[in-house]
Amino acid sequence: MYRLSPAGTLKPGSYMGIDLRTFIFILGVTHLMQVLVFMYQYIANRNIKGPGWWLMWSAAEVVGFSLVLLRGLPWFLPYSIVFQDIVIFTGTIFVYIGVLRFFEKKVDWKTTSLIWIAFVALHLTFVFVKNDFTARSFIFPVFRVC
Numbered sequence: 001m002y003r004l005s006p007a008g009t010l011k012p013g014s015y016m017g018i019d020l021r022t023f024i025f026i027l028g029v030t031h032l033m034q035v036l037v038f039m040y041q042y043i044a045n046r047n048i049k050g051p052g053w054w055l056m057w058s059a060a061e062v063v064g065f066s067l068v069l070l071r072g073l074p075w076f077l078p079y080s081i082v083f084q085d086i087v088i089f090t091g092t093i094f095v096y097i098g099v100l101r102f103f104e105k106k107v108d109w110k111t112t113s114l115i116w117i118a119f120v121a122l123h124l125t126f127v128f129v130k131n132d133f134t135a136r137s138f139i140f141p142v143f144r145v146c
Contacts, residue, residue, distance in 0.1 A: 021069060028065035034058040050102025053094050060091030082127055085140050089119055092144050119143040 038055035067084035070076045093116055100107050126135040
């Protein structure tokens with residue numbers, strides 16, 4: 001851990017923190033740059049399967065991170081809670097499909113759809129039926145591994 005001295009150098013034993021909203025903003029900006037790169041790849045290489053799905057993944061991540069940032073607005077908080085994880089998880093599905101399509105593998109639409117539906121159902125259950133942040137925080141990474 002480091003601390004800034006008056007001269008602007010770091011001293012051992014202290015740390016510089018970064019605000020979580022700043023980190024999410026930086027993630028959103030980098031994904032926005034990815035959107036531009038994948039848009040170019042998609043337009044330039046329409047015959048290659050995969051980049052279109054990666055473009056949708058990046059766009060979904062930008063929307064998802066924007067929803068996280070908008071949680072600071074009290075009137076928007078319920079919408080953000082409902083949609084942010086669903087949009088980010090949908091982006092994960094998009095990148096999965098894109099990788100399969102790029103390597104010319106068959107997409108198992110039934111299994112992929114069932115995983116998405118199960119995630120959305122559980123997520124909405126832990127928003128509307130039993131508002132449980134811990135459960136939502138647990139199911140999100142578990143389903144991303146699926």
